[in-house]
Amino acid sequence: MKATHRLDTIFAALADPTRRAILARLASGQASVTELAEPFAMSQPAISKHLKVLERAGLVSRGRDAQRRPRRLEPKRLGEVTKWLERYRRLWEGNYQRLDALLDELKTKPHTPGDDR
Amino acid sequence: MKRAGALQLTTPGERDLVMTRSFDASRMLVFDAHTKPELVRRWLLGPPGWSMPVCEIDLRVGGKYRYVWQHDRDGTKMGMGGVYREIKAPERIVNTEKFDEAWYPGEAVGTLVLVEQGGTTTLTHTMRYESRAARDAVIKSNMESGVAASYDRLAELLAEPVHQ
Secondary structure (H helix, E strand, O other), X not given: OHHHHHHHHHHHHHOXXXXXXXXXXXXXXXXXHHXXXXXXOOOHHXXXXXXXXXXXXXXXXXXXXXXXXXXXXXXHHHHHHHHHHHXXXXXXXXXXXXXXHHHHHHHHOOOOOOOOO | OOOOOOOEEEOOOOOEEEEEEEEOOOHHHHHHHHHXXXXXXXXXXXXXXXXXXXXXXXXXXXXXXXXXXXXXXXXXXXXXXXXXEEEEOOOEEEEEEEEOOOOOOOOEEEEEXXXXXXXXXXXXXXXXOOOHHHHHHHHHHOOOOOOOOOHHHHHHHOOOXXXX
């Protein structure tokens, strides 16, 4: 399935901490490869390799400026992943808010493990 | 009183989904809330409108657990269960997970880790799917959701340590 394959590529791209850091950097504005390589203790070819993975996943694209070839974030693609993650997160946040209330109740009513079975 | 921290969800590996959340309670209480049926069925309910008529827990290595949820209005049921692989009260539980109506291939393995510091307990729950394909299936089945997420949430959702 095409959509699944694409998500698969996106998740694989996000599995690497350097690539996540690159995305975080691009979230605050486009940047050239040189600018991107700066904060990392990495060579430009190494960064380019990471960028290629991000580009293949459709998470990053190249700007028009032929000299700098700035990379920029593709928020729509990222949205495909965050949409799902957000739903999953909300479901569990709902569970955990109920757990918060339950824990508060257990704290006021001293609870000895095992005495209530 | 300071409310417990927000839930963080990350995808650090190809097959993993990791949830982290803190609670204003001792880890013994958080552990009990995950292992005593009369407590589990009060919070592990998913979306509004579901209750948990079946919650059986045989808390020992090799012991089984079984959960069944039921929709209050139309009676739809959803069941799952698995086997405990590791239990170290009150800090660690490893168990398998399989839904009756499999919506992802194979079994997943869940690892719950509880760390207590200064009266706050941090919960880390890692779900590891059998394959990348299994996680794809989980993702795909949830994709119909119309919940829009802005990419401002990127930082939160990808809140893994960023090395610079």
